[in-house]
Amino acid sequence: MTHNQPKRQSRRQFIKVAAGGVIISSSLASPDTVLAEANEQTRVANPVSGDVLRTQGRLSDDGLKIVESQREIQVAGKTEVLVCGGGPAGIGAALAAARAGASVQLIEVAGCLGGVWTAGLLTKILDAENKSGIMKELLQRFAKQGSNVARSTNGTVYDPEIAKLVLEELCVDAGIKIRLHTRLVGTVLDKNRRVIAILTESKSGREAWLAERFVDCSGDGDLAAHAGCQFDVGVGTDCSCQPMSMLALLTGVEPDAIKPYIRETGSVAKRNLLQLMEENGIKPSYRAPTLRHLHSGIYSLMTNHEYGVSAFDADAITEATINARREVHEIINGLRLLGSVWKDLSVVATAEQIGVREGRRIRGRYLLTADDLANGLRHEEAVCRANFPIDVHALDESGNKEISRKFKAKGKQPYDIPYPSLVAADVDGLLMAGRCISGDFIAHSSYRVTGNSVPMGEAAGLAAAVSVKKSVMPHELKWGEIKALARL
Ligand SMILES: Cc1cc2nc3c(=O)[nH]c(=O)nc-3n(C[C@H](O)[C@H](O)[C@H](O)COP(=O)(O)OP(=O)(O)OC[C@H]3O[C@@H](n4cnc5c(N)ncnc54)[C@H](O)[C@@H]3O)c2cc1C
Numbered sequence: 001m002t003h004n005q006p007k008r009q010s011r012r013q014f015i016k017v018a019a020g021g022v023i024i025s026s027s028l029a030s031p032d033t034v035l036a037e038a039n040e041q042t043r044v045a046n047p048v049s050g051d052v053l054r055t056q057g058r059l060s061d062d063g064l065k066i067v068e069s070q071r072e073i074q075v076a077g078k079t080e081v082l083v084c085g086g087g088p089a090g091i092g093a094a095l096a097a098a099r100a101g102a103s104v105q106l107i108e109v110a111g112c113l114g115g116v117w118t119a120g121l122l123t124k125i126l127d128a129e130n131k132s133g134i135m136k137e138l139l140q141r142f143a144k145q146g147s148n149v150a151r152s153t154n155g156t157v158y159d160p161e162i163a164k165l166v167l168e169e170l171c172v173d174a175g176i177k178i179r180l181h182t183r184l185v186g187t188v189l190d191k192n193r194r195v196i197a198i199l200t201e202s203k204s205g206r207e208a209w210l211a212e213r214f215v216d217c218s219g220d221g222d223l224a225a226h227a228g229c230q231f232d233v234g235v236g237t238d239c240s241c242q243p244m245s246m247l248a249l250l251t252g253v254e255p256d257a258i259k260p261y262i263r264e265t266g267s268v269a270k271r272n273l274l275q276l277m278e279e280n281g282i283k284p285s286y287r288a289p290t291l292r293h294l295h296s297g298i299y300s301l302m303t304n305h306e307y308g309v310s311a312f313d314a315d316a317i318t319e320a321t322i323n324a325r326r327e328v329h330e331i332i333n334g335l336r337l338l339g340s341v342w343k344d345l346s347v348v349a350t351a352e353q354i355g356v357r358e359g360r361r362i363r364g365r366y367l368l369t370a371d372d373l374a375n376g377l378r379h380e381e382a383v384c385r386a387n388f389p390i391d392v393h394a395l396d397e398s399g400n401k402e403i404s405r406k407f408k409a410k411g412k413q414p415y416d417i418p419y420p421s422l423v424a425a426d427v428d429g430l431l432m433a434g435r436c437i438s439g440d441f442i443a444h445s446s447y448r449v450t451g452n453s454v455p456m457g458e459a460a461g462l463a464a465a466v467s468v469k470k471s472v473m474p475h476e477l478k479w480g481e482i483k484a485l486a487r488l
Helices: 005-012 031-038 088-099 133-145 148-152 160-173 222-226 256-261 268-279 314-336 370-375 401-408 441-447 450-469 479-486
Strands: 015-017 023-025 043-045 052-054 057-059 066-068 074-084 104-107 177-179 183-189 195-202 205-216 248-251 290-295 298-302 346-350 382-386 415-418 430-432
Touching (some): 074 177, 074 195, 074 450, 088 160, 088 205, 088 450, 104 205, 133 160, 148 290, 160 177, 195 222, 205 450, 248 314, 256 268, 268 314, 314 346, 370 415, 382 450, 415 450, 430 450, 450 479
Parallel strands (some): 104 177, 205 430
Antiparallel strands (some): 183 195, 195 205, 248 346, 290 298
């Protein structure tokens, strides 16, 4: 589905041009919800303390809306670079920008850094083997501080708890200002459509953060969407996105006793596990259940699909989360009932955040396409080379034979991810990294994996820092110049 954002703004997004020429883009709400700008704040007495309370709005006459009052928002921080989202891409961006000498603020809604790596309990880093820079450094740290399994897989099978610690240590050491538990809910643009601030909500209330450059690493492209950038979602119609999955950690079985089912012993392990489940009346919604041994009898499991869930519909994500968690527990209960080696199998934890494969793909200055993958794109501004296959998880329960037939037949070769696909097309001062960069549905199904997200983040963070140093916008620099200037 292509979203023509300027058209949408009139329907869904409020933009107010204030006297100073600053554009405030609020949450993606209907224009009616902000009619209240002119309303006075109401003062009422707190019945308990007697203090004067200031209400922040009033109920509209039809009782269907809250009309918000105009208010001033405290500036909580000012840095040269602000990174929204502390997942694999955000870690790469924040570290690269900080190490290039920029002051960096990292905003993350979860209670830990790492995104799908940690809050999502992922445990496997794909397409990282040919990568240098921060990706290589992270693999080394995950291996060094992790288990025997992490060491024997060169850090690509990692422990999410170790990852949380390593990422915090690296970011703290680099001098990055980290704010957890804080969600971006709006942006502020100047009259030249340059992003100059973001708005967040947290236990500290609504806050504003100023920066010279912004990097959207929110996975879903929240910052760019709030800034009014055009974006695409899915393959063509509403919610035609890849399914969501909830990952889980398990324990209670001996690795040697269940070896044929452990992913690291070969791809036949998935078939073995599916067969075991189906022969015993367990029907997982994901037909390639993946069980990994992390260390000392702790495993990770992916075995469910939630179809047709929009990443921007909190009700739908809530329902998917509850369904997925129930399914994980039902499957584990079913396996435990088999007795024998499975008799003590239990769930250690399900992910706090259901795994979202697809959100917005923000329009950049280059659109990476399925043809680029088929042709093995070589680009003079390549920030990294991706080598992961086209991997579209079934879009519904019937599978995705049509997509597989059409695109997998064309094939894929190692291809470059060009710097301009990380630079927002519609506003200035904004870069993207990770799964929200500019690409089509098929290309996204390949480049989205975390071994590519980190180098994309590293490139975007470096570009942000260098463009501040040189007082130019990110789109005014070529990738070659950025690397050269970074060394000066
Ligand atoms: C179920 C599943 C299995 C996968 N399997 C693999 C695999 O085995 N190996 C692999 O390498 N890749 C895998 N992937 C793909 C990969 O995990 C993602 O594509 C990758 O994490 C993208 O990195 P990212 O940093 O762009 O996004 P994310 O990891 O999604 O990180 C985005 C971060 O931004 C934060 N955020 C979002 N919105 C806001 C906001 N408004 N304000 C503040 N913070 C915000 C989030 O909390 C999160 O921390 C899988 C994905 C899923 C969902």
